[in-house]
Amino acid sequence: MTRCEEQLRLVTDYGAAVAAYYAAITRLEQGMISGSREIYAQLRWATEEARMQCETARKALDDHGKEHGCGRLTDRDPWRVSSSVGELG
DSSP, rough: OOOOOOHHHHHHHHHHHHHHHHHHHHHHHHHHHHHHHHHHHHHHHHHHHHHHHHHHHHHHHHHHHHOOOOTSSSSSOOOOOOTTTTTBO
16 A cells, blocks of 8 residues: 555544544533533534544545545445444444
8 A cells, every 4th residue: 555645634634623522521521520511512612623623624524535545445434333233334
């Protein structure tokens, strides 16, 4: 398999977005404990923004794979979860 620099960049971006989303969720949990509705509302908005950035990064990676053909292990969609319990793709 040849190395695709764009795919590597997109994977790195996606990993950073996932980490930021996780951090936002952690802060949201802490905000829930604070009991402040204002703090919770701000953190909820930030968490939603991080989730959308995560989805955007994942879509960019998936779109690149479809257009460029790199990073595909099989012809099956790597993001689709099988209807069979406990089985991916």
